[in-house]
Amino acid sequence: MISMYVKKIANKEKLNQQEAYLLMKDLISQPVNEAETAALLSALSLRGETPEELAGFAAAIKENRHDVSHSVIGVIDTCGTGGDLKGTFNISTASAFVIAALGQPVAKHGNGAVTSKSGSMDVLSELGVEPAVTAEQALAELESRNVTFLHAPSFHPALKKFASVRKKLPFRTVFNLIGPLSNPADPDFQLIGASSEKNAETLADALKLRGAKRAVVVFGTDGMDEVSITAPTKLYLVNEGKITENVFTPETAGLKTADAFTSIQVQSSRESAALILQVLQGKAPQAAQDIVALNAGTALFCANKAATIGDGAALAEQVIKSGHAYEFFRQLSAEGGPVHAAN
Template sequence: MSDTLSAVTADSHALFTAVLERLAKRESLSATQAEEAFGVIMDGAVSSERIAAFLMALRVRGETPDELLGAVTALRQRMNAVPDLPDNTVDVCGTGGDNYGTLNVSTAVAFVLAALGIPVAKHGNRAVSSLSGASDVLGALGVPLLADAASLHSQMQSHRAIFLAAPNHHPAMRHAAQARKALGLPTLFNLVGPLVNPAGVRRQLVGVFSPSWLRPVVDVLGRLGSERVWAVCGLPRIGHGGIDEMTLAGPTQVEALEDGRAYSFTVEPEMAGLAYAPVSAIQGGNAQHNAQALNELLRGAHGAYRDTVLLNAACALHVAGRISLLHEGRLDPHALKNGVAEAARSLDNGAALAVLDGLRAAGSAARPER
């Protein structure tokens, strides 16, 4: 047994060394080669130092769509899946890595969608490049982050929303955690996260930190069987690059996959009847700060945070198939405004808050008395 294990370890070391040598020569990896490289990382056969070298070599040379596909395939093969959810389940998730440190937008959108009866399997993680990731803010809100499939199915049936914390479903990711933390920079793992939803959703609104990755993200998801995807990148007029959500601070570039066809277009906040607001208007903080802001939002607070959530929620309604925003690849501003109004009603009538309260109550009931 030990001889077999030693042979496997030696093979993994040799494979990864060959990969590093290719990257040192600025050569790209095929999807199969990338899948093998990320596979041995996820299997714990590579040191943190070599993982960091690998990730930086990819970043410096520039990652390719095939390398992204290989990474996603490797991680999907090793995840703890949550099968058999409703076919129209959606995810709203961002890559992170934009370093704007905003309030939690996609998490808030999940409550809005669930309040409108749309099943949501929100994938997320703790903060890597921001102060408060989805898991951080949900913990501060008292929302349970369940792991077993039976409990998640029950939660979906009762509240139309489940939150899939990456560590619960991607334990293999722990092998890369030290290297990612040491680098402190966006890497290919930021892009992989939204593409490995454990529920296997086929409808997604994906926020991406760089417009250069919009089409590759859509193409990879299309190759893996997704039905409808909007990959979005906000381009603030004042800022230091793209933001991984639809924004009020400037145009949002969109790459969409619908009915097997790809579309490219831009969304301006005024097309949704919303006013411009700089990114600083939704500046976030730690988990407690962001949780308080989200709680106030669900209780009726107005402002840039609400409007940003409404813009993203309206587009997510289209991804979910509730409304139709595109006609022959062109965005219909009138339909977008109606989508914003529909999302707003779920905040104004307390339905979105009721989803949060229901999840909190379920979490409290599940905790044993002390």
């Protein structure tokens, strides 16, 4: 059956939601044929995934994950798709610390690097913050400290067998797009960064199909899968079954558009961790400070904690300037291990 779908996709035909669901079920249940799987992932990427396909894949993955059952209200995820190849530091992880320090519950879904220099799990390791690897751990963290970082492979054991194929492919795959749709904590709110305008549109439509409560999908017109500090950003607000499109600039939030990427680019997870620490201490280059404020502000807007992104960015700046964001981080790293003592 898998080979039949590969041929169909290679011929640029689209799967409906049920077909995509059945295909992913087959992929999960059968032994991995690396050549066949690589062909499927390549064909999907070349043709472009559809909202129906993403929704169907996500439904099958949901049936095979370890859920985090909780009663915390207003949880948000800041997991993006990755794959923009810009080499920037882990902006969404830094933003998660900031918004959690403001009292916004966060369940951030993430993985190690696949196509980037630093995945969210890689930078957390450098920072001395342990991710949750069981549902019980995630629940305890979410309830006691307002934030949990979910190590995606631990909650999706059925998908581990695809890791080797994904690492061998030099581009992002459909799994990057499915990741934000598959958070085992089922967050009320989501801020998702996409690496292309087409992917952003597709994700917004897939979220609508999946019945998302409220989500913001963003694409920087400079190619960033974040709210950009160097160019306008396309925003897709998914709210109560409707999608609203908008264009946002740093100036809209009272910030200045940066001239270049250089001050937010890193070469490794260690460099990313160092820059995150500088941001939380309010000592980073201005572009780095501003891009975290912008993304944290967008998350707060998404979660209805700020009336506008600008208002949210101002709250983010305040919690950093007060020192509370850094102290909040230090407590998390103290729980995770001794690394914080050197910071």
